[in-house]
Amino acid sequence: MGLIEGTLDTMFGGGRNVVRDTVEVFRENAEAAGQREAQLRGATLDQFAAEFAVPRRGLFDRMMDGLNRVPRPAMALGTLGLMVAAMVDPIWFASRMQGIALVPEPLWWLLGAIVSFYFGARHQAKGQEFNRSIAETLARAPVVQRNIGALRALESGFGSVAPAADLPPTGEGPNPALDAWRRGNG
Known part of the structure; x- marks a missing residue:
């Protein structure tokens, strides 16, 4: 054992x-x-x-975070709103766009730089030619003025409106298909 x-x-x-x-x-x-x-x-x-711990932040920090979230949705919804406005009231929309035509080109470049830097994109300076000056932009003011007058005349129901000086006469445009359609329906 x-x-x-x-x-x-x-x-x-x-x-x-x-x-x-x-x-x-x-x-x-x-x-x-x-x-x-x-x-x-x-x-x-x-x-x-x-x-993932969330630090307790003050009212100012929370308000700034909320404000920083506004531009992207505002631009997206604003663009959709412009598209709706163009369909609902084309005359109103076209007159606003004629006003935008008076904005000097250097201001457009500045706006583009600010928006691109805001969204984190690189601003590519290559190929950008600042060949239009403020004087060239203001030289277009009479054409814009005539176009706004024509739009107001259309809106108020006055007869036919002569095309602006810089537009080609009807039937002599660069689009042969449109010219043929005008001849067929005219």
């Missing part, structure tokens, strides 16, 4: 378990794996909590 007792003492005595130690070489200890998994999940949640 001493032989079996000695063998069992050797295998399981002194806090050792030879069978368990041998099996763990071939198969993972489920309890230890569960503990490691719980530690991993806890560390992951701690990392996410630190990463």
